[in-house]
Amino acid sequence: xxxxxxxxxxxxxxxxxxxxxxxxxxxxxxxxxxxxxxxxxxxxxxxxxxxxxxxxxxxxxxxxxxxxxxxxxxxxxxxxxxxxxxxxxxxxxxxxxxxxxxxxxxxxxxxxxxxxxxxxxxxxxxxxxxxxxxxxxxxxxxxxxxxxxxxxxxxxxxxxxxxxxxxxxxxxxxxxxxxxxxxxxxxxxxxxxxxxxxxxxxxxxxxxxxxxxxxxxxxxxxxxxxxxxxxxxxxxxxxxxxxxxxxxxxxxxxxxxxxxxxxxxxxxxxxxxxxxxxxxxxxxxxxxxxxxxxxxxxxxxxxxxxxxxxxxxxxxxxxxxxxxxxxxxxxxxxxxxxxxxxxxxxxxxxxxxxxxxxxxxxxxxxxxxxxxxxxxxxxxxxxxxxxxxxxxxxxxxxxxxxxxxxxxxxxxxxxxxxxxxxxxxxxxxxxxxxxxxxxxxxxxxxxxxxxxxxxxxxxxxxxxxxxxxxxxxxxxxxxxxxxxxxxxxxxxxxxxxxxxxxxxxxxxxxxxxxxxxxxxxxxxxxxxxxxxxxxxxxxxxxxxxxxxxxxxxxxxxxxxxxxxxxxxxxxxxxxxxxxxxxxxxxxxxxxxxxxxxxxxxxxxxxxxxxxxxxxxxxxxxx
Amino acid sequence: xxxxxxxxxxxxxxxxxxxxxxxxxxxxxxxxxxxxxxxxxxxxxxxxxxxxxxxxxxxxxxxxxxxxxxxxxxxxxxxxxxxxxxxxxxxxxxxxxxxxxxxxxxxxxxxxxxxxxxxxxxxxxxxxxxxxxxxxxxxxxxxxxxxxxxxxxxxxxxxxxxxxxxxxxxxxxxxxxxxxxxxxxxxxxxxxxxxxxxxxx
Numbered sequence: 080x081x082x083x084x085x086x087x088x089x090x091x092x093x094x095x096x097x098x099x100x101x102x103x104x105x106x107x108x109x110x111x112x113x114x115x116x117x118x119x120x121x122x123x124x125x126x127x128x129x130x131x132x133x134x135x136x137x138x139x140x141x142x143x144x145x146x147x148x149x150x151x152x153x154x155x156x157x158x159x160x161x162x163x164x165x166x167x168x169x170x171x172x173x174x175x176x177x178x179x180x181x182x183x184x185x186x187x188x189x190x191x192x193x194x195x196x197x198x199x200x201x202x203x204x205x206x207x208x209x210x211x212x213x214x215x216x217x218x219x220x221x222x223x224x225x226x227x228x229x230x231x232x233x234x235x236x237x238x239x240x241x242x243x244x245x246x247x248x249x250x251x252x253x254x255x256x257x258x259x260x261x262x263x264x265x266x267x268x269x270x271x272x273x274x275x276x277x278x279x280x281x282x283x284x285x286x287x288x289x290x291x292x293x294x295x296x297x298x299x300x301x302x303x304x305x306x307x308x309x310x311x312x313x314x315x316x317x318x319x320x321x322x323x324x325x326x327x328x329x330x331x332x333x334x335x336x337x338x339x340x341x342x343x344x345x346x347x348x349x350x351x352x353x354x355x356x357x358x359x360x361x362x363x364x365x366x367x368x369x370x371x372x373x374x375x376x377x378x379x380x381x382x383x384x385x386x387x388x389x390x391x392x393x394x395x396x397x398x399x400x401x402x403x404x405x406x407x408x409x410x411x412x413x414x415x416x417x418x419x420x421x422x423x424x425x426x427x428x429x430x431x432x433x434x435x436x437x438x439x440x441x442x443x444x445x446x447x448x449x450x451x452x453x454x455x456x457x458x459x460x461x462x463x464x465x466x467x468x469x470x471x472x473x474x475x476x477x478x479x480x481x482x483x484x485x486x487x488x489x490x491x492x493x494x495x496x497x498x499x500x501x502x503x504x505x506x507x508x509x510x511x512x513x514x515x516x517x518x519x520x521x522x523x524x525x526x527x528x529x530x531x532x533x534x535x536x537x538x539x540x541x542x543x544x545x546x547x548x549x550x551x552x553x554x555x556x557x558x559x560x561x562x563x564x565x566x567x568x569x570x571x572x573x574x575x576x577x578x579x580x581x582x583x584x585x586x587x588x589x590x591x592x593x594x595x596x597x598x599x600x601x602x603x604x605x606x607x608x609x610x611x612x613x614x615x616x617x618x619x620x621x622x623x624x625x626x627x628x629x630x631x632x633x634x635x636x637x638x639x640x641x642x643x644x645x646x647x648x649x650x651x652x653x654x655x656x657x658x659x660x661x662x663x664x665x666x667x668x669x670x671x672x673x674x675x676x677x678x679x680x681x682x683x684x685x686x687x688x689x690x691x692x693x694x695x696x697x698x699x700x701x
Numbered sequence: 702x703x704x705x706x707x708x709x710x711x712x713x714x715x716x717x718x719x720x721x722x723x724x725x726x727x728x729x730x731x732x733x734x735x736x737x738x739x740x741x742x743x744x745x746x747x748x749x750x751x752x753x754x755x756x757x758x759x760x761x762x763x764x765x766x767x768x769x770x771x772x773x774x775x776x777x778x779x780x781x782x783x784x785x786x787x788x789x790x791x792x793x794x795x796x797x798x799x800x801x802x803x804x805x806x807x808x809x810x811x812x813x814x815x816x817x818x819x820x821x822x823x824x825x826x827x828x829x830x831x832x833x834x835x836x837x838x839x840x841x842x843x844x845x846x847x848x849x850x851x852x853x854x855x856x857x858x859x860x861x862x863x864x865x866x867x868x869x870x871x872x873x874x875x876x877x878x879x880x881x882x883x884x885x886x887x888x889x890x891x892x893x894x895x896x897x898x899x900x901x902x
Contacts, residue, residue, distance in 0.1 A: 461833030510800025
């Protein structure tokens with residue numbers, strides 16, 4: 080159903096010539112030609128074979144631009160772009176994304192060393208900031224805008240116009256009826272106008288006829304849908320300009336403020352500067368995770384609760400919140416999500432001089448999700464006489480399986496840490512940033528320490544007088560995703576508006592009802608009614624027309640009712656009701672399509688004329 | 702990192718950046734923080750990649766921060782009014798901070814007679830490690846302990862430390878005159894301080 084409409088869109092508005100020429104100039108056989116092939120029917124190229132314009136043969140630059148613009152703003156293109164947008168988002172949910180999970184991207188690099196760089200070049204790890212994604216997005220935006228604006232003007236214009244004059248022979252309309260009444264024609268038309276007016280039809284009254292039209296809300300709904308779609312795209316854009324995303328790992332007992340130095344990963348929008356960040360602070364008071372202890376779901380998490388205290392501003396009142404998955408803390412329009420958790424074993428490192436050089440928790444990163452076996456490093460760059468480094472594995476529930484130590488459960492039932500110790504140069508003083516989660520062993524020498532799992536309170540003494548390390552216990556940490564998206568609420572509202580517009584445009588149909596009353600030879604008045612509805616997808620125009628004609632007849636006390644409802648009262652397809660839909664078919668070939676509705680026997684130039692106010696002038700010849 | 706199920710967060714925002722005509726050139730902007738190494742788990746920069754000088758009259762007033770130093774003393778920045786203050790945000794875990802530390806320690810001693818005072822703000826650190834750092838690099842000036850980023854936050858509305866390390870130079874009237882983001886070199890910092898303090902080079 081859309082192809083013909085699309086073609087109609089791509090055609091040059093040539094209404095002026097058409098009005099003079101009239102639809103009968105269009106040879107019926109040509110209607111097929113303007114059908115499916117969009118390029119054929121497009122613009123001034125060969126869509127108008129009967130107009131011998133000199134520029135029809137070749138397109139100049141302007142012609143090509145016009146052609147491009149019409150292609151871009153066609154509904155078909157919009158749909159293709161919408162589909163492409165959906166398709167382009169797929170890698171974003173299949174592949175790890177840098178903005179959401181940089182660790183997973185790093186992992187992907189390790190697992191697919193040859194594929195990952197190619198994917199990276201294609202921006203597949205950053206789909207939503209990829210140039211090609213932006214291209215689709217912008218084209219869709221332009222397409223929608225290019226479609227909506229002209230239509231809005233046209234809606235305003237046609238809302239100001241009166242309904243068209245009644246065609247002379249109403250019985251040729253898709254729905255019609257006639258009867259005689261003893262009222263005078265004037266009185267009959269008066270009461271018809273009263274009836275239609277009471278039902279909020281828009282009226283146009285002429286000599287011996289009344290035209291009534293209803294259903295502009297359909298186009299309003301249609302436009303609302305398109306505009307809401309635009310607004311939705313725009314709202315999403317707002318987030319990219321003024322929004323930001325950040326991650327932060329937070330150990331129980333510690334706190335942070337929403338400021339760039341405190342954030343592990345910070346992705347600001349284009350126009351976000353650090354001073355724009357909402358100045359809230361968060362402290363993690365406790366964290367509790369519960370797991371299934373038996374059955375097929377064993378090791379699966381049941382709940383996570385992170386108890387927070389927070390302040391919206393410096394010196395503001397301290398509030399409390401229990402953070403859970405999918406229950407973000409919202410402070411100052413910023414959402415703080417709980418997205419991960421893990422263990423941070425607590426170590427105390429004493430160097431060779433006997434001084435404590437580290438006394439605190441060190442976050443370890445889970446390498447195995449089901450059992451939360453975690454790995455991490457402890458770096459003590461200021462130990463004397465040697466810098467010290469430790470690579471460790473943390474097992475929340477250590478069990479000995481065939482001589483190998485493993486974690487059997489994610490909960491901390493039997494926490495153990497196993498460490499490998501190094502001394503030498505950690506490579507931290509060169510200024511080259513390195514990850515706090517990995518050890519650069521280039522300048523390090525592994526110390527001959529027999530690996531053994533340490534329980535809380537146990538100390539490993541290092542050889543060569545390098546010092547010692549004590550495992551004191553563990554803390555838990557959570558990783559938080561901080562997102563600020565000013566487009567979120569507008570996007571929600573736009574979504575609802577789009578839905579409302581869609582419903583409106585589906586439920587309401589444009590329809591016209593005409594009444595003619597002429598005085599008969601016997602002194603009675605002959606009243607004839609005709610009506611048609613456009614794309615009566617929801618049905619019901621027949622019923623409405625029957626109801627209207629019945630009411631009118633009753634009011635007129637009419638006799639010898641003839642209801643000839645040929646067809647379903649609907650003009651289908653490209654026969655645009657008027658010029659409200661996407662650009663109307665105004666060249667003769669397209670108008671010919673308009674004159675060929677489903678019911679060939681009733682489809683005359685006249686019914687098409689009734690459907691199109693512009694053609695009416697030519698037909699009536701008044 | 703253990704991931705919990707998260708609601709799908711629509712993240713197409715940057716695409717719209719193209720609206721302001723920037724995106725086609727690729728999406729790594731020079732925006733602060735954008736080139737922080739992502740997998741490091743900490744936000745620091747490897748070298749000085751931005752230094753800003755504010756002319757007299759355009760200098761934002763530094764917030765009156767105070768707190769406890771790593772050695773347990775109270776310190777109020779207000780007490781330094783009338784002196785040029787070099788405020789350095791650092792952490793013992795931060796590699797660029799370690800590389801700039803010798804230059805800072807040296808300049809602090811060298812410029813002491815000229816009425817220039819150095820103050821550190823230790824961020825996201827473990828106090829024993831921080832004290833070891835100061836001892837190791839022979840840092841004689843005091844450092845405020847800022848485990849919860851409250852001091853950094855106070856600067857947020859003026860000239861925020863955009864990354865670690867960040868060095869702010871505060872003039873004699875308590876206004877922020879310059880900022881260096883990233884590790885500052887001896888000569889870069891010395892020149893800036895000399896300009897702010899009105900010392901001859």
